Amino acid sequence: MKTLKVEVITPSKKAYKGEVFSITVPGSKGNFQVLYNHAPILSSLEIGKVKIVEKEGAEPQFFAISGGTVEVLNNKVLILAESFEAKSEIDVERAEKSKQRAEARISSKKKEIDLTRAEISLKRAINRLKIAKS
Amino acid sequence: MATLRDIKRRIVGVKNTQQITKAMKMVAAARLKRAQDNMLAAKPYSQKVAEVLSNLIRSENNISNPLFVEREVKKIAVVLLTSDRGLCGGFNMNAIRKAQELIQKKYKSLVDNNSLSLYCVGKKGNDFFKKNFDNVSGSYPGIFSELKFEFASSMVTDFVNKFLKGEIDKVVVVYNQFKSVVQQEVVEEQLLPILPFETSEEDSASNTEFIFEPDKISIINSLLPKHLNAQFWKALLESYAAELGARMTAMDMATENAKEIIRSLQIKYNKERQAAITKEILEIVSGANALKSA
Numbered sequence: 149m150k151t152l153k154v155e156v157i158t159p160s161k162k163a164y165k166g167e168v169f170s171i172t173v174p175g176s177k178g179n180f181q182v183l184y185n186h187a188p189i190l191s192s193l194e195i196g197k198v199k200i201v202e203k204e205g206a207e208p209q210f211f212a213i214s215g216g217t218v219e220v221l222n223n224k225v226l227i228l229a230e231s232f233e234a235k236s237e238i239d240v241e242r243a244e245k246s247k248q249r250a251e252a253r254i255s256s257k258k259k260e261i262d263l264t265r266a267e268i269s270l271k272r273a274i275n276r277l278k279i280a281k282s
Numbered sequence: 283m284a285t286l287r288d289i290k291r292r293i294v295g296v297k298n299t300q301q302i303t304k305a306m307k308m309v310a311a312a313r314l315k316r317a318q319d320n321m322l323a324a325k326p327y328s329q330k331v332a333e334v335l336s337n338l339i340r341s342e343n344n345i346s347n348p349l350f351v352e353r354e355v356k357k358i359a360v361v362l363l364t365s366d367r368g369l370c371g372g373f374n375m376n377a378i379r380k381a382q383e384l385i386q387k388k389y390k391s392l393v394d395n396n397s398l399s400l401y402c403v404g405k406k407g408n409d410f411f412k413k414n415f416d417n418v419s420g421s422y423p424g425i426f427s428e429l430k431f432e433f434a435s436s437m438v439t440d441f442v443n444k445f446l447k448g449e450i451d452k453v454v455v456v457y458n459q460f461k462s463v464v465q466q467e468v469v470e471e472q473l474l475p476i477l478p479f480e481t482s483e484e485d486s487a488s489n490t491e492f493i494f495e496p497d498k499i500s501i502i503n504s505l506l507p508k509h510l511n512a513q514f515w516k517a518l519l520e521s522y523a524a525e526l527g528a529r530m531t532a533m534d535m536a537t538e539n540a541k542e543i544i545r546s547l548q549i550k551y552n553k554e555r556q557a558a559i560t561k562e563i564l565e566i567v568s569g570a571n572a573l574k575s576a
Contacts, residue, residue, distance in 0.1 A: 157327045159431045159515050160320070176504075177495050190334070191495035192504045217505060219334060221490060228330055230435065230508065265439065 150184035154200065156211075156227040163232040169206070171225055172199040173218050188221045193229070195268075195275050210235045212279045214272045231272075238280040247273035286558065289551045293544055300540035306369065307533035314463065314526035320429070321460065321519045328512035335505050336479035342498050348446060349476050349506050355451045357397040358389055359419070359441060361473070363457035363521040364407035366424055370525055371532035373458060373466060374406040380468040381407070381456050385415065393417075399450075401437075403518070426522050434515040438473075442507055445474045457517050458524035464531050466524040471517065473510060 154171055156164035172181040174196030182189075198211040216229030250270035254263065339345060362381045364374045381400070385393055392398045399419035402408035408421040425433055444450045453474040458466040494501060 157330055159324050159327045159434075159512055161323045162326065175495050176500070187493055188490050189493040189495060190338075190501060191493075192501050215504075216508075217331075217334065217501065221492075226330065228327065228334070228508070230431065230511065262443070265436075 152182060152184060152186075152223050152225050154225045154227070156229060156232050158229055158232050163229070164200075164211070164227075166202065168200050168202050169204045170201045173227070174198070174213065175218070182218075182220055182225055184223060186220050186223075190217065190219050192217050193227070195271050197275070197279055198227075198232070210279055210282065212238055212276045214275070233276070235279055235282070238276050240277065240280050243273045243276035243280070247277065286551065286554050289547055289554060293547045293551065296540050296543050296547065300537055300544070303533045303536040303540060307530055307537060310526045310530040310533060314523060314530055317519065317523040317526055321516075321523050324512070324516055324519055328509075328516050331505060331509050331512050332479065335502065335509055338498060338502050338505075339479055342502065345499070345502060347503055347506060349442070349474065349510075350478070352475050353451045355392070356395075357399070357450050358392055358452045358454070359399050359401060359444070359450045360384060360389075361401045361403065361437075361453065361455045362407045362411075363455065363517060364402065364404035365521075365525040366405040366426055367529075368406065369532060370529035371535075373525055373528035373532075374404075374410075376466070376468045377456055377458055378407055378410050380470065381411075382414075384454075384456065384470065404521075426518075426525070429518060429522060431511075431515055434518055435511045438507065438510045438514050441474060442510065450474070455514065455517050457521040458528070460520040460524040460527065463527045466528055471513075473514060476506065476510070 151167040151169060152171065154164060154166055154168050155162065170181055170183050172179055173191075174194045175191045176194055177191070179196070180191075193213060193216045195215050196213060198213050200209045200211065202209070212231075212233050212235075213227075213229050214231045216227055216232075218228075219226045246269060250266045250273060253266040254270065360381060362377060364377050368374065385398065385400075389398050396417060399417055400411055400415060401420040401422070402411055402418060403422045404426065405423040408418065408423055411418050412421075422433070422437075441450065441453050445453065452472065455471045455473055457469065457471070459469045461467050
């Protein structure tokens with residue numbers, strides 16, 4: 149079987165480990181798919197969706213990722229991310245709340261509020277919700 | 283002179299204390315296990331981030347990331363990690379003493395200019411410095427009961443922003459490093475500016491032609507804050523594990539001491555009891571003798 153060894157590491161645990169057929173990641177220059185014998189690449193990742201197909205023709209699995217880096221070398225895929233959750237693991241309630249909080253922050257337009265940070269946190273929340281509901 | 287009753291009461295009291303210390307030791311041991319697991323789980327991430335970064339940096343000569351730049355230190359932030367609860371031996375006092383040493387000696391000139399800001403994570407450090415130091419810029423009590431990575435990253439982001447704006451020239455973290463269950467060591471670790479990576483052994487990755495997306499520099503720039511997050515996160519986890527280790531040891535010793543006290547009290551009790559009996563017999567015998575001779 150021509151498979152990729154995928155490992156996803158987050159600060160709290162090894163979030164995913166397995167042999168897969170293909171993986172699609174949100175690279176900073178656009179989504180890209182990694183298949184067997186992909187050229188070595190090191191790319192930063194955006195907030196978005198990771199799609200993993202474990203076997204050819206199998207149902208894809210979806211994960212929410214909040215940015216990170218991916219390294220592909222010799223059919224090993226290493227993803228370093230600060231958070232990585234399977235669709236079923238996403239805490240919808242929490243994401244909903246943090247979305248509201250971020251929106252409130254952005255619209256409050258107070259000076260002391262770090263706008264970029266609020267925007268990032270909004271993006272993350274929206275991403276989680278999108279994946280959870282897809 | 284203590285009566286028998288008093289001694290008995292003390293024995294019961296010490297026994298109760300012993301039960302509590304024993305229970306606390308057990309709780310600390312259970313939590314310690316979990317904290318150690320978390321520490322182990324965090325390790326691969328911080329290692330990998332550092333590895334990827336150091337490989338990138340080695341192959342790239344002109345890195346101009348401002349996070350590396352050593353400036354003249356005019357303003358410094360000291361982050362002190364202590365625990366929220368006491369009864370853990372010298373754990374908090376050691377960290378506090380170290381922080382105080384920094385304030386009074388190493389960075390004294392900065393303190394005099396009011397340019398040292400202290401951030402206290404954990405209640406104990408905050409309680410102490412609220413009274414003894416007037417530039418506590420931030421206090422974060424109660425985070426250890428439910429340690430979240432978001433906390434580490436939000437604090438680091440704050441520091442990075444301040445560092446980039448020139449509001450802080452250096453950030454150090456003072457915390458108890460987890461050496462082993464029974465051993466902690468207080469260290470001062472520099473967070474910002476980032477210390478140069480140790481160029482360790484060459485590995486295969488540096489010989490391979492990688493595609494970089496978008497490019498090397500941007501990847502380095504995006505990884506550096508992550509590296510800091512991981513570093514601070516590690517410090518938090520270590521400090522928590524060290525706290526539990528210290529508590530376990532302290533409570534174990536307290537239990538042992540209680541055992542010792544109970545033993546000596548018991549001996550004292552037995553002696554007293556013996557003495558009382560002897561006295562009573564003497565009284566009876568001498569009473570009987572008096573009757574006989576009469």
